Amino acid sequence: MILLIQYTLVFSSVLMLVALGGCFSEHSGVINIGLEGIMVFGALGGALVMSAVPAGTSALIIIILSILAAMLMGILYSLLLAVAAINFKADQTLVGTAMNLLGTAASTVIVKAINTSANPNNPSSTLQYIQAKKAFLLVDGYEFNWFMPLALCLLILSYVILYKTRFGLRLMSCGEHPQAAASVGINVYKMRYAGVMISGLLGGLGGLVYITAGVSEWKFENGVAGFGFLALAVMIFGGWKPFRIALAAVLFGFFRALSNVYTGFDLLAALNLPSTVYNMLPYIISLVVLIFFSKNSAPPKAEGIPYDKGTR
């Protein structure tokens, strides 16, 4: 039971962080399908730092460095989307898809290149960070980690920024009616850049949390197994509102956690279902949820439409 709670919390913090990222981007008017790729790059940044820090570095420094690296990589990678979608008016779905493919391909190339240059007979795409990962744990022996309180803080911060600050309200106005926003002197381009880059920051952090969830090495060939898209489903289910997103994330996180730990429950083990059923569960649930909640969903009105100063 305690295991299930641990994993539910881990996975829901991942989903919540990434979905909040998507929320910022979409409120500014840019659809961010590329969250999956952003997660991979954030994970790569964090993993590189974690595997590179010398043994004996203090836990606090490891935590700060790897979180900063993940956020920075996420932001840098999200600029690919920002430039294409905001300055060049590219198809946001296409660019996002390209970013997802590029994320896995590029991170595999980078990790393999690092691994082979260290040892020519090791062409694997796995990074190990067994020691560094321990720094994140709150209690020894359990998977409760520093990311959970951090995610909670970021949730509250996101709410405050979006609804209580001038910046957040301006950001949202750019996703609803950019021309109206521009007419009162808001720089739509800047706001959209900000939205996408915040999504890069949160997505990158989410990637780092994901690869430290119960494992201490990561094979980058696998990417993040559709988690970026699950986060998008969480965001839609959460109606683009931070606290509802948090609740949705807990629900999805629970089903994802179930696939990791279902063998520990006598009842579930007795059902004797193949493990693939549990693997499918989060995706099936999200599909079912979308079926019931998409009809009345109200996304930001201007999302996906490139902003053109000349149109009204």
Add this chain to the structure above:
Amino acid sequence: MRNKDSILRKPAVQSLLTSLLCILLGLLVGFVVLLIINPAGAGEAIMDIIKNFLNYSKPATRLKNMGNTLVKTAPLLMCSLSVLFAYKVGLFNIGAAGQYVAGAGACIYCAVGLGWSWLPCMIMAVLAGALVGALSGALKAYRNVNEVISCIMLNWISLYLVNTILSQVKNPTSPYTYEITKKVVMENGAMTTVAHPGAVLPQLGINGLFNNNKYVGLAIPLAILLAVGIWVLLTKTKLGYELRATGLNMYAAKYCGMQDRSNIVLTMAIAGGLAGIGAAMLYLTGFEEWSCTQSSVPAMGFNGIAAAFLGGLHPLGAIFSSFFIQHITDGGAQLNKQVYPSEISNLISSLIIYFCGFVLFFKLTLTKWLNGRNEKKNAAKGGSAK
């Protein structure tokens, strides 16, 4: 006032030029990455990727390897047709991968598990793909579920489902299914296999052209035929016209009395069927077996997106772009793995998709440049009367 630069204004020429530019940019960035990894062999490595089967010195080996590339081009072409067909109707079919997986599951199970011959197996693959596609379409049309998200969810669901189903025809000594030339029979309560060559696609003598590469056959001409068929369907038929109209403006199409919702479902079903038959074209040749433990969706469907956009979203352009994408993907396998990772070709093809996002910008710039040149010319001529 038609002057000779007007050829650059033709949409087909512009598409070709921008596609070539995307390829060039993709290769350039790929080359830079190779340079960073190891500057010494980078030039050679990028040539290895571009040359693929031309790396072999013997003509016979070259032909055989060209055959292998073609065998994988056929399913890729189907996936890219699937993507572009849906895109013409305003839908982004990122689920080609999952529909492809469903098709693979259906045809392998029918062939190896049930012992059917190739034609019904292929039909089942089409139906399985179409079913998965239609599901996304129906969700979009009737429940307003974004097709990109539902497709992604279905990709994973299909993958795990197919892994489970195909585990029943799995070779117990490996993670792969039995070869397509065998079928499973029960003998005294134990599972064994007997020869069953009927499930393999006919070779039609085409294999002779490729140094008797036994995998080359029906799939390749069929794929090209289907590409032409899709082109005809989209541009020359009433259905194609209605579908494209729905894609251009759903509300206008509805106002004209077109069935926008059922058109969306039909489009996704056709797109899914195309991806499904693509899987049959690969797995029914026996070129490779399904690995029941794979934990990621095959790249074929995603590469289909690259091929579709690189081909300028034209079915006939897709024939060439599919070959090119497969060519460099196979080319990546030619690299020295101790120095360069073979995923560099995935990197290049994803970069190509990324640059395809800029196509509109490239075309606008080209047109602007042409306009500017014209104006200058006219100005130089002075105010001559028209």
